[in-house]
Structures are given as C-alpha cells and as structure tokens.
Amino acid sequence: MPEQSTQQASAARARALDAIIIGAGFGGMYALHLLRGLGLSARVYDDATSVGGTWSWNRYPGARVDFPGGPYYCYTFSEELVREWDWAETQPDQPSVLAYLNYVADKFDLRRDIELQTRVTSAQYDEATQRWTVETNHGARVSAQFLICAVGTLSAANRPNIPGLDSFAGECYHTGHWPHEKVDFTGKRVGIIGTGSSGVQAIPIMAREAAHLTVFQRTPQYTIPAGNRPLDPAVTRQTRDNWPQVRQQMIESPFGAPFVPSTRSALDDTPEQRKALYETHWQKGGLGIAFDSYHDILFEQAANHTLADFVRSKIGQIVRDPTIAKKLMPDYLIGTKRQILDSGYYETFNRDNVNLVDLRDDPIQAITPGGVRTRSGEHPLDMLVLATGYDAITGALQNLNPRGRGGVTLKQQWAERFNTYLGMAIPGFPNLFMIHGPETPSVLFNMPLGAELEGEWIRDCIRYLREHRLGAIEPAPGVETAWGEEVAEVASHTLFPLTESWYTGANIPGKHRQFAVHMGGPRYFQKLSKVAGKGYEGFALEPELRAPAAARS
Numbered sequence: 001m002p003e004q005s006t007q008q009a010s011a012a013r014a015r016a017l018d019a020i021i022i023g024a025g026f027g028g029m030y031a032l033h034l035l036r037g038l039g040l041s042a043r044v045y046d047d048a049t050s051v052g053g054t055w056s057w058n059r060y061p062g063a064r065v066d067f068p069g070g071p072y073y074c075y076t077f078s079e080e081l082v083r084e085w086d087w088a089e090t091q092p093d094q095p096s097v098l099a100y101l102n103y104v105a106d107k108f109d110l111r112r113d114i115e116l117q118t119r120v121t122s123a124q125y126d127e128a129t130q131r132w133t134v135e136t137n138h139g140a141r142v143s144a145q146f147l148i149c150a151v152g153t154l155s156a157a158n159r160p161n162i163p164g165l166d167s168f169a170g171e172c173y174h175t176g177h178w179p180h181e182k183v184d185f186t187g188k189r190v191g192i193i194g195t196g197s198s199g200v201q202a203i204p205i206m207a208r209e210a211a212h213l214t215v216f217q218r219t220p221q222y223t224i225p226a227g228n229r230p231l232d233p234a235v236t237r238q239t240r241d242n243w244p245q246v247r248q249q250m251i252e253s254p255f256g257a258p259f260v261p262s263t264r265s266a267l268d269d270t271p272e273q274r275k276a277l278y279e280t281h282w283q284k285g286g287l288g289i290a291f292d293s294y295h296d297i298l299f300e301q302a303a304n305h306t307l308a309d310f311v312r313s314k315i316g317q318i319v320r321d322p323t324i325a326k327k328l329m330p331d332y333l334i335g336t337k338r339q340i341l342d343s344g345y346y347e348t349f350n351r352d353n354v355n356l357v358d359l360r361d362d363p364i365q366a367i368t369p370g371g372v373r374t375r376s377g378e379h380p381l382d383m384l385v386l387a388t389g390y391d392a393i394t395g396a397l398q399n400l401n402p403r404g405r406g407g408v409t410l411k412q413q414w415a416e417r418f419n420t421y422l423g424m425a426i427p428g429f430p431n432l433f434m435i436h437g438p439e440t441p442s443v444l445f446n447m448p449l450g451a452e453l454e455g456e457w458i459r460d461c462i463r464y465l466r467e468h469r470l471g472a473i474e475p476a477p478g479v480e481t482a483w484g485e486e487v488a489e490v491a492s493h494t495l496f497p498l499t500e501s502w503y504t505g506a507n508i509p510g511k512h513r514q515f516a517v518h519m520g521g522p523r524y525f526q527k528l529s530k531v532a533g534k535g536y537e538g539f540a541l542e543p544e545l546r547a548p549a550a551a552r553s
C-alpha cells in the first residue's frame, strides 16, 4: 500500500478524539479543562506517576517555588479555587504544590481523561485527514485533529557526558528524576555536580544530613535569600478580596508577578541609598531585589554592577574562608542566568563537612566506581547527585519529535535553529500547538498564569476553526522569520543575551545558540490577542476536508 494510504488507514483505525494533550502539568491540565468547556473530547498523556509535571518529577530535597508564591504561583482562572486553597508559606515546597495540583485534578474532575505512566512514542500528522495520530508505549493508537504539546520547558534532563559516569558503583540520582521514596544521606559521602537552582536548593539540606558533602561547581551563582516564611493571613485575605485587580496586575506586569515595577534607576541613588535599599530587600528575601528595587538592573550594565557588587560583598561577609568565598563569587551580570533563591546556601560552606571543588581550576577527568576524579585527585563518594539541569525549552519537544507535513520530523525542522510563530505553532506542523514553547515568555513569566493565557488562546483558536469549518491551521510562509526577529529584538534591549545560560542553549554541548524566550511579558500576550482579533493573522487556514472526529464518532 502506498505510504499515504497506509497512514490514512491507520488514522482511521485509531481511537478518534478532538484533541490529544501531552503533559499533565499546569499547562496540560488546564488545556483539558478548557477544551472540555468547548464540548470537545480530549485526552492527556503523561509519563509520570502523578499529575503535576515538573512538580511530580522534582522531588529532590529543598525543591520549592522560587517565584512570588502562595496565592500568586497557582491557577488564577477560578476565583473559587483561589478562595478555597490555603497556601501555608510564601515559597511553597514541592509536596505542597503537588498536593495542590492533585486537588485541582479532583475538583475539576480531570483524572478520567488523564492517562499517567503513558509515554507518547510517536506523533504523526496526516495531511489527507488533517489529523494527528499518536502512539503510546502501551500500544494504544489515538487520533485527533489537534495535538497540544504541554511537555514542559525544564523536563528533558541533561545527563552530563562525563567519562565513566555509568561506572559509578554508588547511588546516583538526577534532581529532575528524583525517587519517590526518601533518599537517605545519613552517614554517607555525597557528591553533587551542579550549582543551579536545583543544586543550590538541595545543597544545604544534603549537607545537614550527609557525613560529608563535596560540591563540584563549574560556574558560581548569585543567589538571594528566599525569605520563606508562613504566609500572613492578612495578605491572603487582601489578595482574595481584590482578586480581579491582583490577577490583572500580574497579567500586566513584566514577569507576571504582583510587583509594582520601580520607576527609579539604580544610578539615581547614592551608593549609601542603594546599599540600604538592597539590604532591605536582602533581609526580606525574594526576587524583588532584582526585579522591583530599580527598573534598570536587567537592562543597564552599570546598574547591574551595583547589585552584583552588593551580592558579592554578601558572599564575602557570609563565607568565613576568603579563598572559598572568592570561588563562590560570580563575575557575570546578575539576573541574566535564572535568578536563584536559596535557604542558607552560602552559609553551608562554613560547615566542616562540606568542601567546594572549583571545576574551573580543577576539572573533572572521570567518574570512577568509587567517586569523582578531578585533576587534583580522587574524591571518594557513596552517592552522586547530578544537578546538571535540562535541555531547556526545546529538548522535550525534540525528544517527542513529531512528524509534520511530508513526514518531516521536528528534529529535522529544528536542526539548524528552532522556528515558531508566536511560540504557539511551528511551520509545517498544522494543528499542533505548544504551551510554553520556545519564543513565548514561558520561564520569564509567572508560569501557571502564562500557561492559562496560552491555553485560553488555543481554546479560542480551536473554537474559531470549528465555527468557520476550518480543518487546519499553521503559520503562513515566512511569518516565523519575523517572529524570530521580534524575539531577538526584545531580548536585545536587556542584558540576558550577554550571558551564557540555558536561555541561550549554551548549557548543552553542541546546541545552537538562540535566545529561546520572548521577554515582552504583557506585550506578548497583547500580540496574541491582536492576532486572534484579526482572524488569526499570520496563519494559513485550510478548509475542513472532512467532518470533525467528534461528529463522525
């Protein structure tokens, strides 16, 4: 049988739905809720054992929200939900967020359409039927008009290519795939590679429990005290009483946070005034020190240096051994790697059972059955923790590797550089939508709120297609180039592209450098509305070739 008709026959045999959603985190769960609201049939597939996406996988000790938490880092679409869920802390820990997401799954009766421990092994578009066919690791074959990829921005773990890693004889864990049962560090010699957000959150707790902890650091990090504390009931009350205004303020703020951005430049103040302001923020904790102290910290190098100097001086005050303090001091622009919040990170290096290996002076040569060998010698270990991050933003999509028009795979399409329109759709991949895809604000905006706004845009788009009897939508030729230029242009007004980070793809050997985040925040979401208001301007819309699946089945 010719390939085309084989595909058609197999699509016809597959169970027919309106939409397939991959990923049961914040984005996928809400997409299911929204599509049900349109009366569509949809099913969610997720490899994890529970709903929650990143909050299901990241069970390492110390994992907690590193954004203004409590009533801000959560679903905002349901005022009833906001009123009935009580957050206990300003920076909720992973078990609390996971409990919340399980509560949401029950409250909105989502579970009956979510298949857990089910990995999508292939996804293929058929131009003749305008439908996607998906196969799972359990042998199921399902077809749907729409494929919604809510696969997570930080879900494809980066397992470093270090010689001998597989030969390590002790316990070895990646922070992004942490076991469900408690990992016991007691009495053990533990090593950790990586000092990003995950490492910095885990290190103080591991140090308290382990006999000895060796921290292998390649790049030092600026971290700010999280200032986690019990949530003031008055704040919760006030937030609930003013919920529509609070939600709107977050939608309109640059990072989707309930901050009122400062109008002052760091250079407007004297050094003494600046220091006093930074000190107030440092004592309070949280991201406000970088995001709402002055408006130009992330935009002007001279302003940025004032805060970077302040944090370096804090490291010098906290860490007693000046040699170790110096190794912990970063020298790049603060905030241009994902800003970390910690609970006692720098203080940990005053402990007798902790040592820091600076891999810039003393690189890893190999991992051996008994530990890590650096140039200076062997570090014997019973346990090795990889806090080495992710192939961020594009990695999980490329691992899924859907096949679009003409059988072209996403890996082929993005071999040189990724391209999208609005970060929502990919040329040559009709009826595929992404939530938190590359070239959306994703990781530089309140992620649950951003997932809601993107999900609502997808819902409205699908409704439009159905109302206008359209069978397929994809970016019109060339729009992706202009969109890529817009993303680069917005980023170029900030300091972010000047630093090597996972935002630029620099953390993965061989990955091409391309800034992956639209930094416009509200400007981005306005653009989404504008495109929808103009009948999905920039998209090519195809008439329906056949009746939609739900009508046929």
Ligand code: N01
Pocket: 063, 064, 065, 066, 067, 154, 160, 161, 162, 175, 193, 194, 195, 196, 197, 198, 199, 200, 201, 217, 218, 219, 338, 359, 387, 388, 389, 390, 443, 502, 507
């Ligand atoms: O990963 P990272 P992460 N040899 O990429 C090092 C979010 N998050 O999991 O900087 C030696 O930041 C690497 O070194 P370098 C948050 O957005 C949120 O910590 O590349 N070292 C770096 O130190 C965050 O930004 C929460 O030189 C190697 C570290 O590993 C994002 O997830 C909590 C190496 C990786 O840091 C990722 O954070 C945690 C090698 N071969 C994370 N390869 C919340 O609380 C890599 N490294 C919501």
